[in-house]
Amino acid sequence: MTQATESRPGADAPEVNGPPKQSRFWIVEFYSSAIGKKWVMALTGIGLMGFVLVHMVGNLKMFLGRTEFDHYAESLRTLLYPIFPHGVVLWIFRIGLIVMFGFHIHSAYTLTRMNHRARPIKYQSPRDYVAVTFASRTMRWTGIIIGLYLIFHLADLTWGFANPDFVRGAAYDNLVASFERWPIAIIYILANIALGIHLFHGGWSIFQSTGMNNPRYNSARRGFAAGFAILVAGINCLFPIAVLAGVVH
Amino acid sequence: MSTTLNLKLKVWRQESADDVGAFEYYDVAVADDASFLEMLDYVNEGLILDDREPIAFDHDCREGICGSCSLMIDGQAHGPQKGTATCQLFMRKFSDGDEIVVEPWRAAGFPLVKDLAVNRAAFDRIIEAGGYISVNTGAAPDANITLVPKEAADAAMDAAACIGCGACVAACPNSAGNLFTAAKLQHLNLLPQGQPERLARTEAMVEKMEEFFGSCTNHGECQEACPKEISVDFIAMMNRDYLKAKLANRKRSGQKKFG
Numbered sequence: 001m002t003q004a005t006e007s008r009p010g011a012d013a014p015e016v017n018g019p020p021k022q023s024r025f026w027i028v029e030f031y032s033s034a035i036g037k038k039w040v041m042a043l044t045g046i047g048l049m050g051f052v053l054v055h056m057v058g059n060l061k062m063f064l065g066r067t068e069f070d071h072y073a074e075s076l077r078t079l080l081y082p083i084f085p086h087g088v089v090l091w092i093f094r095i096g097l098i099v100m101f102g103f104h105i106h107s108a109y110t111l112t113r114m115n116h117r118a119r120p121i122k123y124q125s126p127r128d129y130v131a132v133t134f135a136s137r138t139m140r141w142t143g144i145i146i147g148l149y150l151i152f153h154l155a156d157l158t159w160g161f162a163n164p165d166f167v168r169g170a171a172y173d174n175l176v177a178s179f180e181r182w183p184i185a186i187i188y189i190l191a192n193i194a195l196g197i198h199l200f201h202g203g204w205s206i207f208q209s210t211g212m213n214n215p216r217y218n219s220a221r222r223g224f225a226a227g228f229a230i231l232v233a234g235i236n237c238l239f240p241i242a243v244l245a246g247v248v249h
Numbered sequence: 250m251s252t253t254l255n256l257k258l259k260v261w262r263q264e265s266a267d268d269v270g271a272f273e274y275y276d277v278a279v280a281d282d283a284s285f286l287e288m289l290d291y292v293n294e295g296l297i298l299d300d301r302e303p304i305a306f307d308h309d310c311r312e313g314i315c316g317s318c319s320l321m322i323d324g325q326a327h328g329p330q331k332g333t334a335t336c337q338l339f340m341r342k343f344s345d346g347d348e349i350v351v352e353p354w355r356a357a358g359f360p361l362v363k364d365l366a367v368n369r370a371a372f373d374r375i376i377e378a379g380g381y382i383s384v385n386t387g388a389a390p391d392a393n394i395t396l397v398p399k400e401a402a403d404a405a406m407d408a409a410a411c412i413g414c415g416a417c418v419a420a421c422p423n424s425a426g427n428l429f430t431a432a433k434l435q436h437l438n439l440l441p442q443g444q445p446e447r448l449a450r451t452e453a454m455v456e457k458m459e460e461f462f463g464s465c466t467n468h469g470e471c472q473e474a475c476p477k478e479i480s481v482d483f484i485a486m487m488n489r490d491y492l493k494a495k496l497a498n499r500k501r502s503g504q505k506k507f508g
C-alpha cells in the first residue's frame with residue numbers, strides 16, 4: 001500500500017537498479033535480490049569452508065608417508081563402495097563443489113556490478129575509513145586469486161598437464177615432485193595466504209549475512225574467522241614448506 | 250574564553266547535477282565554540298557580502314534530531330567525532346591552521362542537487378514501502394493493554410533513534426542502504442504492534458531499498474559513521490527476516506505483497 005505522494009521532476013528518487021524481479025517461484029525472487037545473493041554467498045561459503053577444512057585434514061596424511069597418502073587418495077574413489085560404484089561418490093562431491101563455486105562466483109560478480117552502479121561518481125577527496133579491513137576491501141581480488149589458483153592446482157595435481165613428472169595415480173610422488181620446484185611451492189604459499197585473507201573476512205561475514213547475531217556469542221565471531229583462516233591457510237602453507245625443507249620427500 | 254581558529258576550507262562547489270563541479274578554497278577565522286554549520290554560515294555571509302553565490306548545504310534542527318545535515322568532512326561522514334551529526338560537531342575538534350575538506354554524500358541513490366546538498370528522496374520511498382504500522386481508528390485502546398518485553402522495547406528504541414541522515418550510505422564503500430533500512434524495519438519488527446505486517450513489510454522495504462543502493466559486504470563503516478550509533482546487529486536481523494518473508498506461506502498468513 002504505497003502512499004501516493006506527488007512526484008516532482010528532479011525532486012523524486014533516482015532510477016538506479018530498476019524494480020525487483022517478480023517470479024512464481026520464491027527462490028528465484030530470493031536469489032534475484034541482493035540480500036538473497038548474500039545468503040547464497042554465505043551458504044556456499046560455508047560449504048566451501050567445509051571442503052577446504054576436510055581437504056587440509058586429508059593432506060596431513062602426507063606426513064605419514066607414501067603408502068598412507070596414496071591409500072587415502074584412492075579411498076576417496078572408493079567412498080561408500082560397494083554401495084556406490086567406484087568413483088561415483090567422489091563425482092557427487094565434485095559436482096556439489098562446482099555448483100557451489102558457480103553460485104558463489106556468480107553472486108560475487110553480480111553484487112560487485114551492483115555496488116559499482118551505486119556510486120558512479122567516486123569521492124573526490126581521500127576517504128578516512130574507520131572500520132574496513134584489508135581483507136574486507138580485497139574480497140574480490142583474493143577471490144579471483146583463489147579461483148585462478150584452483151585451476152592451476154587441478155592442472156598440476158589432478159589433470160597433471162602442468163606437472164612434467166606427473167604419473168596418474170601416484171598422488172604422493174606427484175605432490176613431492178611439484179613442491180620440490182620452488183616457484184611452484186611459492187605459488188601454493190601465496191595462494192593460501194590469499195585464501196586465509198578471504199576467510200578472515202568471509203568467516204565473520206557469514207554470521208551477519210545469515211542473521212546469526214546474538215549478544216551471547218557475537219564477540220566470538222571475529223575470533224572464529226581468524227582461527228579458521230589461520231588453521232586452514234597456515235597448515236596448507238606447511239605442506240610445500242615441508243617438502244622444500246626435506247621433511248616430506 | 251573561546252579561541253579563534255584560522256582554517257583553510259576546501260569545499261565542493263557544483264551549480265547543479267548536470268554541471269561539472271570542483272573544489273574551491275576559502276579562508277575562514279572562526280571561534281572554536283562555533284558549530285561546523287555556523288562556521289559555514291560565516292563563510293556564506295562573507296560570500297554574500299562579496300556578491301558571490303553562498304555554499305548550499307542541508308540543515309534544519311541543528312540539534313542532532315532531524316537528519317537534515319550531512320557532509321563528508323575530511324573523508325568521514327559527519328566528520329571526525331563518533332556518534333555526532335555535523336550540526337553537533339564543534340570547531341574545537343579542529344586545530345588552528347587545519348585544512349578541512351568538505352564534500353557532498355556521493356551515491357547514485359542520492360543525486361546531487363547543488364554544492365553540498367543531495368536529494369535523499371530514496372529514503373522516503375523506502376519508508377513509504379512499509380515503514381509504518383496500520384492502526385484502525387476507533388476508541389483509544391487502554392494504556393498498557395499490549396505488553397512489550399523490556400528488552401524488545403529497548404532494542405526497538407535503539408533502532409528508532411535513526412534520523413535518516415544517510416551517513417550510512419555515504420560512508421559505505423558500496424553505497425549500501427542496509428543500516429537505514431534495517432533500523433527503520435526492526436524498530437517495528439521488534440514490537441508486538443509490528444507483527445501483523447512483519448513479513449510483508451520486510452519484503453517491501455528491502456526490495457525498495459535495492460532499487461536505489463548497493464549491497465552490504467559487512468565492512469561495518471556505516472555503524473562507525475552513524476550519528477545515532479545504530480548497530481549492524483539490525484542488518485543481521487533484517488537478513489534473517491528477509492529469508493523468513495520469502496519462505497513464509499503468505500497466502501496462509503494472509504499477507505500479500507505491499508504496493
Ligand code: HEM
Pocket residue numbers: 038041042044045046048049052104105108111139140142143144146147148198199201202203205206207209210465466467
Ligand atoms: C573463485 C573463487 C572465489 C571468488 C571469486 C570469491 C569471491 C567472494 C567475494 C567477492 C566475497 C564477498 C562477498 C560480499 O561480502 O559481498 C566472498 C565472500 C565469501 N567467500 Fe568467497 N570467493 C571465492 C572462493 C571462496 C572459497 C574457496 C571459499 C571457502 C573456502 C570462500 C568463502 C567465502 C565466504 C565464507 C564468504 C563470506 C560470505 C558472506 O559474506 O556472507 N570463497 N567471496
Ligand code: SF4
Pocket residue numbers: 410411412413414415416417418428429432471474475476477478479
Ligand atoms: S542509520 Fe544512522 S547513518 Fe543511517 S540514516 Fe539512520 S541515523 Fe543516519
Ligand code: FES
Pocket residue numbers: 307308309310311312313314315316317318334335336337412
Ligand atoms: S541539522 Fe538536524 S540533525 Fe543536523
